[in-house]
Amino acid sequence: LLLSSRFAGGRIISVCFGLIASSGFLMFGVGGVNPWVFVAALLPASIAGSCLRTPGANLMLEQQKEDTGSASSLMICAGIFFGSVGMFLISLGWKDLIKVLGVMNVATGLSSLVLWLAISGKPYIKQVSR
Numbered sequence: 001l002l003l004s005s006r007f008a009g010g011r012i013i014s015v016c017f018g019l020i021a022s023s024g025f026l027m028f029g030v031g032g033v034n035p036w037v038f039v040a041a042l043l044p045a046s047i048a049g050s051c052l053r054t055p056g057a058n059l060m061l062e063q064q065k066e067d068t069g070s071a072s073s074l075m076i077c078a079g080i081f082f083g084s085v086g087m088f089l090i091s092l093g094w095k096d097l098i099k100v101l102g103v104m105n106v107a108t109g110l111s112s113l114v115l116w117l118a119i120s121g122k123p124y125i126k127q128v129s130r
Contacts, residue, residue, distance in 0.1 A: 009055035010120055010127075017113035019048035024105025031098040038098060045105050062126050 003012055023045035031041045057075060064071045086104060094100045119125060 003051060004055060009059055012055045013052060013059070013116060013120075014113065016048035016052040017109050017116060019109070020045045021106050021109025021113065023048070024102045024107075024109055026102070027105060028099050028102030031102055032096065041102075045109075 023041060023043070026041035026044070027038065031038045057072075060075055061068050061071055089104065090097065090100060
């Protein structure tokens with residue numbers, strides 16, 4: 001609520017995707033130094049992921065004229081599906097799990113940011129006021 005009262009939802013979403021990618025770069029670069037550095041590198045992605053939920057859900061549900069229950073179910077299903085894909089990928093026996101996690105965060109953050117910037121201003125996307 002504090003963030004959404006000061007910033008537009010689209011701005012919060014963009015910044016959070018950027019933070020996830022930046023956190024991935026940090027994890028890849030220095031995340032393996034020691035556990036505390038790993039936590040410090042992962043923290044921005046964790047906070048950004050939490051901050052994304054409210055404006056993202058609000059924006060997605062605003063696109064639905066009716067049957068928001070189905071839209072909500074689809075959002076939850078997608079989250080579980082992509083979380084499962086991430087768990088599968090990280091469990092493939094990589095030599096350096098921290099670097100792989102960093103690459104996954106960079107790929108997720110950057111691809112999400114690029115896709116978001118590509119569609120967020122389109123006329124078929126209903127803009128949500130603060």
